[in-house]
Amino acid sequence: MKILVATEKPFAKAATDGIKKIADEAGYELVLLEKYTDVNDLYKAVTDVDALIVRSDKVTQEVINAAKNLKIVVRAGAGYDNLDLKACSGRNIVAMNTPGQNSNAVAELAIGMMIFMARNNFQPGTGSELKGKKLGIQAYGNVGKLVAPLAKSFGMEVYAFDPFVPASVMEKDGVHVASSVEELYSTCNYISLHIPATPETKESINFELLTKMPKGGCLVNTARKEVIHEADLMKALEERPDLKYITDIMPGSHAELAAKFGTRYFSTAKKMGAETAEANINAGLAAARQIVAFFTKEDTTFQLNK
Missing domain, CATH: 3.40.50.720 (NAD(P)-binding Rossmann-like Domain)
Incomplete structure (x- = not known):
């Protein structure tokens, strides 16, 4: 399995390290796309991945179209209006958030x-x-x-x-x-x-x-x-x-x-609710754990597009 973490605004290093550890222990490959400024970079990066973790990054119909192997996308956070749930459902892709972490x-x-x-x-x-x-x-x-x-x-x-x-x-x-x-x-x-x-x-x-x-x-x-x-x-x-x-x-x-x-x-100049080191880490690790649980146990507890 291949997991992509696509974040225009990256996770804290502790979160990224923790996500990598969870992926490694599960035997999955982890790929990072951080601080990207061109959405085309995202389209290219999702082409062959099985799972996607994002923060406020938009997962649009175009992203879904480019992600030929995608089976699950997890928004690290509670709000999920950046996920096109209809597009995910159209491809039988499970969309999740990580409620409670922030x-x-x-x-x-x-x-x-x-x-x-x-x-x-x-x-x-x-x-x-x-x-x-x-x-x-x-x-x-x-x-x-x-x-x-x-x-x-x-x-x-x-x-x-x-x-x-x-x-x-x-x-x-x-x-x-x-x-x-x-x-x-x-x-x-x-x-x-x-x-x-x-x-x-x-x-x-x-x-x-x-x-x-x-x-x-x-x-x-x-x-x-x-x-x-x-x-x-x-x-x-x-x-x-x-x-x-x-x-x-x-x-x-x-x-x-x-x-x-x-x-x-x-x-405030931007949304501040989840802007703490603790929330950043909690949400990232939860997203990774949910992906592993999905692939190993078919766990869809936090699925949004049921």
Whole structure:
């Protein structure tokens, strides 16, 4: 078996070394394509490989067409909108992600962003504390369930809404269960978004929801930019001068938002959730292990295109 690791932005050396060790122990050949700048290099590299590991690299129909022997592709990370699942299915290629491997890094970032906004972007002036505030977690999955105890350690009262998670799971963690997304927004001073970008969730965070938040409300988005209705976000921030928004996925209207709202708005230059050495290593090793399990045990636990 031949595995290609194709990364415009390479894994940390420890991750690459670990992936190689896993491949070697399984008797597989490992090939690296790092820091490539021409997609044609990717087309050439995938021609004869059986498995592909990527980070944010796009696995398009063209990549699939070029990969004549490809049987599995694994996105090292939770989000998988860079994988053309339809194209993979058309060739009976199994597509996977590595859920949970970046979760702690994202959870810590979400808390850090709350502190940053509470303290005026670390600019002079009187800020506020997280203690005693109510945090609403929208989607109680791998990340959300890690945000909850971190927030509680700051003395926050934690609420969550997730129609796909039993209320008993959240209650066991000492989290108040919101009966609806509207209740979550109207109750909480901070909302931390952890929903995926799906046809149902895209642009679902709209003016109506945002303006339900209490005075001084702050939305924290470490999920996907597509879930935000940007025109509604702009309108909400204009009509509610107390609202705040912070994200690690730069909006299309970033320049206008930054110019209009000062310290009430902040976006990182690029997605930062998984940007820790630990998350980088965890996701890379998980991807390699999943490939070996697929070939040796026909394990498709994390298959996305079922």
